[in-house]
Each structure stands twice: as C-alpha cells, then as structure tokens.
Amino acid sequence: MQNSIEFDGHIFALNAGDSSYLMGLAKSGEGKKYLGHIGFVKRVSRPSGADALRTSEYSFISEGKPGDKCTFMDGFPFEYPAGGVGDFRENALEIENEAGCTAAELVYVSHRVYDGKEKLAGLPATFGDSDKVKTLEITLTDEVLSLDVILMYSIFEERNVVVRSAKLFNRGEHALYIRKALSACLEFDGRDKELITLPGSWARERYIDRQQLGFGRHIVGSKRGISSHQDHPFIAVLDRSTTQESGELVAMNFVYSGCFMACAEVTQHNMCRMLMGLGTDTFKWKLESGAEFTTPEVVVVRSSNGLDEMTHDLHELYRDHLIRSPYLHKKRPILINNWEATYFNFNEEKLLDIAWEAKKNGIEMLVMDDGWFGVRDSDNCSLGDWKVDRRKLPDGVDGLCRKVNEIGLEMGIWFEPEMISPDSDLYRAHPDWALQIPGREPQLCRTQFVLDITRKEVRDYVYESVATVLRSSNIRYVKWDMNRPLTDLGSSGLPADRQGEITHRYMLAVYELQERLLGEFPELLLENCTSGGGRFDPGMLFYSPQFWCSDDTDAMERLYIQEGTMLLYPLSTMGAHVSDCPNHIVGRTTDFEVRGMVALAGTFGYELDITRISDDDRAMISDQVAMYHKYNDLVREGDYYRIASARENGSYDCWEVVSKDKTEVLVTFIRQRAYAATRPPKIRLKALSPERTYTLDDGRSFYGDTLMNLGMVTDKLWGDNKGKLYHFTSNM
Numbered sequence: 001m002q003n004s005i006e007f008d009g010h011i012f013a014l015n016a017g018d019s020s021y022l023m024g025l026a027k028s029g030e031g032k033k034y035l036g037h038i039g040f041v042k043r044v045s046r047p048s049g050a051d052a053l054r055t056s057e058y059s060f061i062s063e064g065k066p067g068d069k070c071t072f073m074d075g076f077p078f079e080y081p082a083g084g085v086g087d088f089r090e091n092a093l094e095i096e097n098e099a100g101c102t103a104a105e106l107v108y109v110s111h112r113v114y115d116g117k118e119k120l121a122g123l124p125a126t127f128g129d130s131d132k133v134k135t136l137e138i139t140l141t142d143e144v145l146s147l148d149v150i151l152m153y154s155i156f157e158e159r160n161v162v163v164r165s166a167k168l169f170n171r172g173e174h175a176l177y178i179r180k181a182l183s184a185c186l187e188f189d190g191r192d193k194e195l196i197t198l199p200g201s202w203a204r205e206r207y208i209d210r211q212q213l214g215f216g217r218h219i220v221g222s223k224r225g226i227s228s229h230q231d232h233p234f235i236a237v238l239d240r241s242t243t244q245e246s247g248e249l250v251a252m253n254f255v256y257s258g259c260f261m262a263c264a265e266v267t268q269h270n271m272c273r274m275l276m277g278l279g280t281d282t283f284k285w286k287l288e289s290g291a292e293f294t295t296p297e298v299v300v301v302r303s304s305n306g307l308d309e310m311t312h313d314l315h316e317l318y319r320d321h322l323i324r325s326p327y328l329h330k331k332r333p334i335l336i337n338n339w340e341a342t343y344f345n346f347n348e349e350k351l352l353d354i355a356w357e358a359k360k361n362g363i364e365m366l367v368m369d370d371g372w373f374g375v376r377d378s379d380n381c382s383l384g385d386w387k388v389d390r391r392k393l394p395d396g397v398d399g400l401c402r403k404v405n406e407i408g409l410e411m412g413i414w415f416e417p418e419m420i421s422p423d424s425d426l427y428r429a430h431p432d433w434a435l436q437i438p439g440r441e442p443q444l445c446r447t448q449f450v451l452d453i454t455r456k457e458v459r460d461y462v463y464e465s466v467a468t469v470l471r472s473s474n475i476r477y478v479k480w481d482m483n484r485p486l487t488d489l490g491s492s493g494l495p496a497d498r499q500g501e502i503t504h505r506y507m508l509a510v511y512e513l514q515e516r517l518l519g520e521f522p523e524l525l526l527e528n529c530t531s532g533g534g535r536f537d538p539g540m541l542f543y544s545p546q547f548w549c550s551d552d553t554d555a556m557e558r559l560y561i562q563e564g565t566m567l568l569y570p571l572s573t574m575g576a577h578v579s580d581c582p583n584h585i586v587g588r589t590t591d592f593e594v595r596g597m598v599a600l601a602g603t604f605g606y607e608l609d610i611t612r613i614s615d616d617d618r619a620m621i622s623d624q625v626a627m628y629h630k631y632n633d634l635v636r637e638g639d640y641y642r643i644a645s646a647r648e649n650g651s652y653d654c655w656e657v658v659s660k661d662k663t664e665v666l667v668t669f670i671r672q673r674a675y676a677a678t679r680p681p682k683i684r685l686k687a688l689s690p691e692r693t694y695t696l697d698d699g700r701s702f703y704g705d706t707l708m709n710l711g712m713v714t715d716k717l718w719g720d721n722k723g724k725l726y727h728f729t730s731n732m
C-alpha cells in the first residue's frame with residue numbers, strides 16, 4: 001500500500017504500512033484550533049468523521065458543562081498536551097516563564113509536508129532517502145509565551161511506524177525555561193489493556209515484563225544519566241488478548257541514551273494516554289530569546305499481528321533507517337576478549353599466547369580489555385590516564401598490535417573515555433573536571449567519578465586520548481565502555497540557571513564524541529558497552545552497529561536477556577560471547593556447545609582464556625567458527641521469530657531466523673529443564689513458504705505448511721541446559 005500524508009482541512013492522516021496515524025483539529029468555544037489525537041490504528045481508507053475527536057462527550061468537572069473551557073481542557077485528547085491550563089493528565093510540555101509561572105496552551109498555526117527527513121542537530125535519529133521517507137511538520141504556538149512548537153512526524157516505506165520529535169522555538173524577547181519537553185503522546189481507549197516493559201538490573205537487562213494496566217499512571221524512566229539497566233526506554237500497551245502472533249498493540253522506543261520517562265496513564269474516562277521523552281527529574285533547560293530546542297526522537301510502532309509484527313517493523317526500521325555503520329551488513333570479525341580470561345592481570349606475553357591459540361582455532365581478532373593503561377591493576381585507579389602501561393606492554397599498544405597482526409589477527413581495544421579515577425594524574429591536575437556539586441563530596445562508584453564532558457576542554461581531552469591511540473596503531477575495533485551512573489549534577493562550566501541541563505548536555509557530548517571518532521576513523525568497528533547493556537538503546541545504535549548485551553555471559557541467563565533484546569533490536573546488534581565455566585557471574589556450568597549456540601544469536605566471539613580451557617572444549621571452537629561463517633549471513637540479515645520462551649514455559653526456549661527469500665531457516669532450540677514422563681516439545685515454525693519443501697542438514701524433509709501448522713517434534717535431549725540447531729534449506 002502507498003504511503004501518504006493527507007490533510008482534508010480537518011483531519012491529518014499519515015498512512016504507513018498497514019497503519020494510519022490520525023490527528024484532527026478541533027475548534028474551542030473561543031475559536032482556537034487545538035490539535036487532537038484520533039488514533040494510531042489499522043489502515044483506514046477515508047479518515048473523516050465529525051466525531052473523530054469526540055468533542056461532544058467530555059464529562060463535567062465540578063460545575064462545568066460541555067463547552068466550558070475547563071471541561072474541554074480536561075478531556076480533549078491533545079496531540080501534544082501542555083501543563084498549567086487545565087489538562088490534569090500527564091502532559092508533554094511544561095514551560096516556565098521569567099515570572100516563574102508554568103503554563104502553555106498550544107494552538108494550531110500551519111503545517112508542511114515534504115519528502116525525506118531533516119537531521120536532528122546533534123542527536124541520533126532515523127534517516128532515509130526522499131523516495132522512502134515522508135515528513136509532516138505541524139506548527140503550534142503559544143501566543144502568551146511567544147513559543148512555537150513544531151511537531152515532526154516521519155513515515156517509512158511499509159513500516160507500521162511513525163517517528164516523532166518536537167522542536168521548540170522561543171520567538172519572544174525573554175528567556176523561557178523548559179521543565180519538560182517529551183517527544184510523543186498518544187491517546188486511546190484504555191480498557192482491558194496490558195503493559196510490556198523491559199526492566200532489569202546490572203547483568204539482568206531487559207527482562208520482558210507483562211502486567212495488567214490498571215487505573216492511574218504507570219511510569220518507567222531513568223534518572224541515572226544513562227538509559228540504564230534498570231528501565232529500558234520502551235513501553236508497549238497491548239490488548240489483553242494480544243499474543244506473540246496476533247492482536248493489537250502500540251509501543252514506543254526512544255532514540256536516546258540518557259534520562260528518559262515513559263508513561264501509560266489510564267484516566268478518569270478510561271482512556272489511556274501514553275507518552276515518552278526526556279526524563280524530567282533531572283531536566284530544566286533555559287531557552288533564550290531566539291533559541292531552539294529539539295527533543296530526541298520516539299519511534300511509535302503499532303501492530304495488528306502481535307509482538308512478532310512489532311519486532312519485525314523495529315528490526316527493519318533500525319537496519320534500514322538508523323544504524324549507519326559500514327559493518328551493518330558485514331560479517332563481524334570473530335573476536336576473543338581477554339576480560340574474563342585475565343581481568344587486569346595480563347601482559348604482552350599472555351595476550352600473544354591467547355592470540356596464537358585463537359589464530360589456530362579460526363578466531364579473527366584480539367580485543368584487549370580494561371587494564372592496559374596508567375597503573376591499572378585493579379578498578380581503583382588510572383581512568384583518564386590513557387597512556388600505555390609499559391610494565392605490561394613494553395612495546396606499547398602499537399608494538400602489541402603489530403605482533404598480533406603478525407600472528408594474523410586484527411586488534412581491538414577497550415576505553416572508558418567518560419570517566420576519571422580520583423587516583424589518576426588527570427584528576428590530580430584537574431580535580432574540577434569531575435562532575436560535582438560545590439561543597440559536596442562527589443559519590444564514588446566503582447572508585448571513579450564522571451568526567452564533565454559538557455565542558456569543551458574536557459571533551460577535547462577525551463577525544464584526543466582515544467584518537468591518539470587509534471592514530472598510532474592499527475586498531476580496527478573499539479569497545480567504548482561506561483561503568484557508572486551520573487550523580488552530583490554540578491558543572492563548573494555552566495551558570496546557575498543552566499545546571500538543570502547537565503544530563504542532556506552530557507548525552508549530547510557523548511554523541512558528539514562518537515560522531516567525531518567515526519568521522520576521523522570511518523572504518524572503525526565501534527562496540528558500545530555500559531557495564532554490559534546499560535545504554536543498549538536505539539540512540540547508541542546510530543553510532544555503533546553492536547552493543548555488549550550484558551556482563552552476564554551465562555548462556556542460560558542470556559536466553560532471557562537476549563529474548564528481551566531481540567524483541568526490539570536486530571540480532572546483528574547483540575554482542576554475545578562464549579565465556580568460561582563455571583560462569584563468573586552465576587557459577588553455572590553449561591556445555592561448551594550450548595554456550596556457542598546461544599552466542600551465535602548475536603555478534604559471536606569468545607571471552608575466556610583459550611590457553612587454559614579443556615582440550616575438548618578447545619576442539620569445539622573450530623566447529624563453532626565454521627557454524628558462525630555458515631549461519632551469520634542468515635542471522636544478521638534474516639527475519640527473527642520467537643517460537644517459545646523458557647521464561648514463560650519454564651522448560652524450553654526456541655527462536656527462528658528465516659531468510660528474506662524464505663529459502664533458509666535456522667532454528668535454535670534450548671531445553672533448559674528435563675522432565676520425566678514428558679514428550680519432547682513440538683515446535684511450529686513461522687513465515688515459511690507453505691508449498692516449499694524444507695530439508696534439514698541431516699536429510700529429513702518437510703513441507704513448509706507442515707512445519708508451520710503441524711510442527712516438528714524436537715529431539716529428545718538428555719539432561720538440563722541442552723540445545724540443538726535445526727538448519728533447513730529449500731530449493732523449490
């Protein structure tokens with residue numbers, strides 16, 4: 001179906017994929033035109049109808065009656081609701097004027113439609129050519145504040161997606177203070193709904209949580225300066241009956257990596273207002289006369305075919321319109337990272353031993369993790385001193401890199417550029433470079449402070465520290481880590497009335513640094529990391545095609561973490577390694593073979609001392625390497641489907657990747673728990689060609705419709721935590 005953006009003088013319709021995003025203009029008693037939200041629904045061909053905004057139905061409040069301004073404000077489904085003038089639901093905008101009053105009332109002024117999409121200055125954002133993307137901009141204004149708000153909407157090819165952000169422009173003479181500026185808001189019937197969020201903790205990121213959506217406000221958000229391990233910038237509201245494959249849902253995902261808030265509020269009229277945008281607790285932004293502020297982008301997605309369709313739309317959107325890396329469609333080098341192998345206790349000889357053994361087994365890159373600089377023998381010191389530790393690497397990073405290259409491996413390196421240890425030359429020289437509030441002892445976390453990269457001189461130092469190492473050696477990959485939340489929000493570089501800008505300025509600084517790095521080193525493979533997956537979000541994927549998914553490398557725990565991650569993000573973005581056992585985080589021992597199957601779902605690599613693992617395990621590496629080469633094109637480029645969730649059934653996990661032309665399928669089946677007197681589960685595959693024959697590598701053949709409708713009986717596996725890969729090909 002053709003995408004289009006239409007306006008009939010009353011209703012706006014953005015038709016994308018199988019969906020219509022509808023807004024309308026309603027005239028208040030005073031003759032002002034307010035912009036209201038009608039719905040984000042399955043495609044409607046002729047969006048019209050006088051009652052679309054239901055303006056005649058609003059209930060009374062106190063002595064009010066329909067038509068009263070107050071009643072109107074209390075019930076109208078504002079497309080971009082503002083606080084302070086009678087809309088008591090969660091709002092998207094709070095503006096304080098110089099007199100200290102907080103109120104805004106936005107009325108429609110004009111709109112424009114164009115092909116393509118403009119960049120959001122300094123922010124990560126979706127993009128696309130003018131033949132694939134269309135944009136609508138609606139200008140609203142508040143005459144009292146002299147504030148214009150430009151709402152921006154873009155649609156993409158056949159995706160059931162609208163991306164939204166807002167631009168605020170102060171055309172008045174006085175400064176304004178933005179206390180809140182969210183990016184997206186929807187309103188719809190809130191009865192019988194459920195909520196999906198992805199909460200977690202360090203080493204337990206993005207567990208899928210589904211709960212009933214009752215009356216009131218349900219808020220998820222991060223105040224940590226990172227999108228966080230604890231709350232993920234994602235929220236979905238579903239019909240109670242919605243399943244993996246069927247039913248309606250609408251969801252939001254934030255293209256941003258710092259503080260955020262998302263809310264689903266079921267209101268007095270059983271409506272649900274759903275919002276997402278910048279976190280408000282740590283935010284207050286001074287908007288000078290003539291200045292502009294752009295909010296980061298929210299991806300709003302809907303589905304009539306359950307979670308599968310949402311996942312598909314997000315994966316395709318992110319692959320086609322968000323991730324820019326030249327590695328996006330390339331097989332990433334199989335790397336071995338020395339973190340769990342040695343922690344801080346390594347030297348050149350040890351790393352070269354690992355490299356030799358890795359090379360023999362087909363591994364392609366050595367990544368030197370934390371501990372190569374300053375005097376960093378533990379996590380107590382040296383962050384900020386990005387000079388090589390010659391005790392460990394006598395010939396420097398450059399020397400090591402040359403030797404690793406001679407062995408036949410590429411070389412990668414770890415940095416944590418945003419941090420400073422109190423025990424560092426940098427801190428001794430510049431104690432004011434750490435974020436801190438005058439008169440307060442700043443909080444230590446992992447014995448480190450956060451650098452105030454909102455200051456240009458600090459940012460330049462950080463950049464040069466990383467770039468100098470990259471300029472002087474043949475480093476092909478950087479793991480950019482960040483290991484603590486932001487506290488002590490004070491910057492000596494900002495005046496008192498701008499201290500509320502720190503968390504957002506911090507994120508803009510991270511984005512600027514990574515943009516600069518990729519500008520100077522366009523071929524660099526950048527993997528972001530935040531104590532594992534604490535900033536694994538669409539914002540960071542704009543800069544790096546992969547993100548270290550979690551510090552929890554236990555294959556069984558990873559099933560849950562990866563399930564939540566794959567719900568939103570392409571498999572090619574998910575940093576996943578085979579690590580040592582007993583696992584360093586939970587102490588569990590899982591077969592080497594099964595650890596490999598779970599890691600194959602992501603970028604794939606190793607995180608263990610290859611010189612010390614058992615011969616049997618080591619002997620399996622070349623098979624796993626071969627499997628990676630055999631399957632990665634499919635895993636990276638194919639369509640992912642969830643077949644079963646061990647989290648839900650307590651027994652087995654299963655996912656499928658099918659190629660776009662439906663000729664190749666890889667099914668990963670992991671049986672977590674064996675039960676007596678039960679039959680092996682039958683799995684039903686998805687999205688195959690019904691009439692094709694699919695042949696397993698062992699020669700067994702099935703019709704597509706048989707695999708989808710009747711299913712396939714899985715092998716009888718002996719013991720807990722076992723797995724099996726089923727690889728099918730089809731020639732006709």
Ligand code: GLA
Binds near residue numbers: 414481529530548
């Ligand atoms: C974080 C990362 C780990 C490792 C350590 C090094 O925890 O997530 O993978 O790099 O830092 O200190």
